[in-house]
Amino acid sequence: MSGSHESLRKLYECSHKNLDLLVDTSKEVGVHARLTGAGWGGCVVALCPMEKVDMYVETLVNEFYVKHCNVDKVTARSHVFATTPCHGAVIYTH
Numbered sequence: 001m002s003g004s005h006e007s008l009r010k011l012y013e014c015s016h017k018n019l020d021l022l023v024d025t026s027k028e029v030g031v032h033a034r035l036t037g038a039g040w041g042g043c044v045v046a047l048c049p050m051e052k053v054d055m056y057v058e059t060l061v062n063e064f065y066v067k068h069c070n071v072d073k074v075t076a077r078s079h080v081f082a083t084t085p086c087h088g089a090v091i092y093t094h
Contacts (some may be wrong), residue, residue, distance in 0.1 A: 001032035022064055
């Protein structure tokens with residue numbers, strides 16, 4: 001994930017300093033992340049072990065959103081959420 005972000009940042013120049021800060025903050029706690037979507041200030045997706053999820057979310061809330069974006073914790077928590085992989089799209093036939 002981190003290597004993928006780095007190549008997107010360097011080769012395609014489609015990252016943003018805020019995305020890079022989210023990725024760097026993630027790496028500091030041992031979670032690998034990369035930009036997703038269109039980049040240029042979009043969002044990151046991270047691979048995080050279940051036992052680190054709460055700590056990781058709190059780290060992003062405190063170290064990025066509260067410190068860097070100057071938003072309160074309630075607002076910050078609305079921007080960070082955890083999800084788990086699922087089966088994805090399915091086509092049902094009769």
